[in-house]
Amino acid sequence: MDADKQLQLTADTLRIGDWIYHPDLLKLEQGSDSVKLEPRVGQLLLFLARHAARPMSREELLAAVWPRRVVGDEALSSAINKLRKAFGDDRQNPTYLETIPTIGYRLIAPVEAMTTKSEQNIGAETRTDNSFAKMLRRPWATSFTVIGVLLATLLAIVLLRPGEKAEPTESVVGELTGLPLKKPTLLILPFANLSTDNTQDYLADGIVEDVITDLSRIDAVRVLARSTSFTYKGKPTDPQLLARELGISHLIEGSMRKSGENLRITARLVDTVTGQNLWSQRYDRTVAEIFEMQEDVARNIVNALSLSLTGEQLTRVTAPPANSFEVYDLYLKGRQALSQRTAEANMRAQDYYRHAILLDPKFSRAYGGIAVALTRYANKGWSDTPKVERDLALHYAQKAVELDPDSPYAYWALGFTHLYRHENAQAADAVRKALRVAPSYADGLSLLAQIYNYSGQSEQALELINEAMLINPLYSWDYLFNLGWAHYTQGEYEKAVKYQRLALERNQYATYARLVLAASYTALNLPGEAAWQVEEVLSYHTNMSIRFLKEETPIQLASGRTKQYLEHLRIAGIPEE
Numbered sequence: 311m312d313a314d315k316q317l318q319l320t321a322d323t324l325r326i327g328d329w330i331y332h333p334d335l336l337k338l339e340q341g342s343d344s345v346k347l348e349p350r351v352g353q354l355l356l357f358l359a360r361h362a363a364r365p366m367s368r369e370e371l372l373a374a375v376w377p378r379r380v381v382g383d384e385a386l387s388s389a390i391n392k393l394r395k396a397f398g399d400d401r402q403n404p405t406y407l408e409t410i411p412t413i414g415y416r417l418i419a420p421v422e423a424m425t426t427k428s429e430q431n432i433g434a435e436t437r438t439d440n441s442f443a444k445m446l447r448r449p450w451a452t453s454f455t456v457i458g459v460l461l462a463t464l465l466a467i468v469l470l471r472p473g474e475k476a477e478p479t480e481s482v483v484g485e486l487t488g489l490p491l492k493k494p495t496l497l498i499l500p501f502a503n504l505s506t507d508n509t510q511d512y513l514a515d516g517i518v519e520d521v522i523t524d525l526s527r528i529d530a531v532r533v534l535a536r537s538t539s540f541t542y543k544g545k546p547t548d549p550q551l552l553a554r555e556l557g558i559s560h561l562i563e564g565s566m567r568k569s570g571e572n573l574r575i576t577a578r579l580v581d582t583v584t585g586q587n588l589w590s591q592r593y594d595r596t597v598a599e600i601f602e603m604q605e606d607v608a609r610n611i612v613n614a615l616s617l618s619l620t621g622e623q624l625t626r627v628t629a630p631p632a633n634s635f636e637v638y639d640l641y642l643k644g645r646q647a648l649s650q651r652t653a654e655a656n657m658r659a660q661d662y663y664r665h666a667i668l669l670d671p672k673f674s675r676a677y678g679g680i681a682v683a684l685t686r687y688a689n690k691g692w693s694d695t696p697k698v699e700r701d702l703a704l705h706y707a708q709k710a711v712e713l714d715p716d717s718p719y720a721y722w723a724l725g726f727t728h729l730y731r732h733e734n735a736q737a738a739d740a741v742r743k744a745l746r747v748a749p750s751y752a753d754g755l756s757l758l759a760q761i762y763n764y765s766g767q768s769e770q771a772l773e774l775i776n777e778a779m780l781i782n783p784l785y786s787w788d789y790l791f792n793l794g795w796a797h798y799t800q801g802e803y804e805k806a807v808k809y810q811r812l813a814l815e816r817n818q819y820a821t822y823a824r825l826v827l828a829a830s831y832t833a834l835n836l837p838g839e840a841a842w843q844v845e846e847v848l849s850y851h852t853n854m855s856i857r858f859l860k861e862e863t864p865i866q867l868a869s870g871r872t873k874q875y876l877e878h879l880r881i882a883g884i885p886e887e
Contacts, residue, residue, distance in 0.1 A: 324359055327406055327419030329397065331355060338396055345396045350375055351389045358407075358417040367414040387818045390415060395815070402842060409818075411849030494615055495532045497558045498522050500543040501575070504567040514566040515540070516642035517575070517604065521562070523719065524608050526750040531615060534558065535752035535782035553582035556783050560588070562611065571596050577607050579614050589614040597635045637673055640666040644679050653692040659683045674714035678723035681707035689730050689862075703727045711740075718748035725757055732864045734765045752781040759792045764864045766871040768799040787816035791823045798830050799871040806830040821851050822863075829878035840882035847884075855885045 324331045330339045336352040338345040347355065357374045358366065372386055390407060393399075397419075399406040406419045498521055503514040518539065525533045534556065542552075549561045564577035578590035589610050593603045644662030647655045663680035666673055684703035688696035707727040710720035721744035728737035741758040745751055755778035762771035775792045779785050794809030810827040813820055824843045831840035847854055856876055859865060865872045880886070 323424045324356075325420075325422040325424055326355075326359060326417075327397070330424070331359070347396060348389075348392065350385075351392045351396075354386075354389045355393055358415070359421045362417045362419075362421040365410050365413055365416045369414075371414060388816060391815045391818060401818075411846070494530070494560060495534065495556075495558045496525065496560045496562065496611075496615075497534045497552060497556060498525070498539055499547060499561065499563040500540055501563075501577075502544075502565040504565050504574075505569065507568070510566075510568050512642050512646040513568065513639070515543075516638075516645065517566065517600075519645075520604060521608060521611075523748065523751070524604075525611065526748040526752075527718065528612070529749045531750070532781060533750045535778075535785075537752075537786055538782050538784040541784045549580050549582040549585060558582055560615065568597070571598070573597050573600060573603075575603055575607075579611055597639075600635055600638070634670065637666045637670040637676075640669070641673070641676050641679065644676070644683075648679065648683055648686075651686075653687070653690070656683050656687050656690075656692065660687075672713055674710045674717050674720050677706045677710035677713065678717070678720045681710065681723045681727050685727050685730050700727070700731050704731065716747055718744040718751050718754060720744075721747065722751070722754055722757060725754075725761070729757075729761055729764070729864050734761055734864055734866055737761050737864075738765070750781055752778050755781070756789060756792065759796070760788075761864075763792055763795045763799065764872075765866045766799060768796040768871070771796040772800075787813045787820055787823070790816070791820060791826070794823070794830075795826050798826050798833075798875070801833075803830045803833045807834070819850065821847055821854070825859075825879060825884075826875075828882040828884075829875050832878040832882045837882070840878075844879075844883040855887050856880060857887050859884075 324333070326338075328340055331337070332339070333352065333356050336347045336349060338347065353375045354371065357371065368386055375389070376385065394401060394404075394407055397406040401407075401409065404418065406417065408416045408418045410416060498518055500518050501514040503511050519536055522533055522536055522539065525531065538556070547561075547563070552558055552561060559582060561580045561582050562577060563580070564575060567574045572594070573596060574592065574594050576590070576592045579588045580586070581588055591607070591610065593606070595603055640662045644659040644666065647662060648659035660680055660683045663676045663683065666676040667680070670676070681703040684699045684706065687693050688699035688703070693699050704727050707720070707724040710717070711724055714720050721740045725737045725740035725744065728734075728740060738758060738761045741754050741761065744754040745758065748754065755774045759771040759774040759778065762768070762774065771792060775789060775796065779789055779793075782789065790809045790813035794806045794813060797803075797809065798806035807827060807830045810823045810830065813823040814827070817823070824847050828840045828843035828847075831837070831843065856879065859876065859879070865875075
């Protein structure tokens, strides 16, 4: 029987294997156990249930759960991992969700529709178009309504249970360091876009990213990283709850409204201990005055925190990024496109950056942006002439530093470019300069840790990644990857396995996390586990080989530790050619 007909989604609940799923409550139940799902995760489960036993491609799932939105594979992988965690499923021996290499996923548990209301009690609910089930049967007509219902449900859960985290985040930092946060610690939340045009999100996000980067230059304050900040985008927040979760002492939040050439920005600085507003301001200006607004916000935050800066330090923090709003706008659009991690989006980003450079040949950030874009384009295998892209990238990155030798981003771009030219020493030198300019630059700390790992210097990598995790407590999978890799090179294979498995829970297509995991299993004399990880890598990275690792990744072969890594991978089954 067709799965869509079988499920007849007028039912209130579904039985999926040993679990009961309540779509309207976004809740799974098994006996006394109960697991709440995020809205997108709940949508994904319902869609898979409607097509139970059928292989579903990643493209189909992305289109169904994230309609009209450009998201990467990582969003889907993360949602799948959360479902597996909710079911307690084993990815290698699944009873609920099966991975089909190079294709997608399949719900293999039996699915049964359950009706908990009698037909007479359903009444008008089934005769109208307001039921959750009917909305999901017509996603092409009501997707915005569905999203609104899901967000409202999530908001209700948060409001009814204010003391409970929606999804507890495992933190490795306390276990590893036990270090208190001695400096004032600041979280800058994404500004709400109150414009009628939702496409203006990139501008609100860009303003916040710039304030984060600018304040990271101040050694007397620790500023949490962008990825931690943007975890809270669009979510209700409680300053004192955030203080307990993240160890922050201060919080900045605000909003932006753009209408034609007019721009309104509001911002406030909150002491999370007392809940007191230390500073707040509303600006009504034109877009041409955006840099003056950003400068005033940064200056007032510095004053409210009673930070003592020299005139030179204050100038660095408040310097305008470009010579006009038009140029800055092009740069922000390029940054947004580059974050999408596809070949087409990368090309769009390059075009935005080139246009910005034409309008302002002295705009350092655009040179750094195009350097990163070109390096990624070559490194991802999208280019037929990777050497040309890497040479151009180095030219642009060096120009970025020449134009603004006080820019942490320019040095980061130079370090990133050198690394994927296999120039590890130059890469490390460039990123160290970025950190001298901006000591709280989490992305700089993370990149330098990665460089040290590629160079076999695990002790330095561990120190840096621990500090990066303090600044970025809601860290992404790559922080865990670097942590696990450092433990591997120190011979601490059990810890390496632990952190690489955590990394894969957040991104199951993290190829290099699988490789380090395979090497660690080999070192622990677990050949079956190692071979399984290698098989997974080869299922979607068909040209993976020892030769590829030597030629395309910046591993320094002179290090005995990296030679051991390659030997472990040979034993695990990575082919030589």
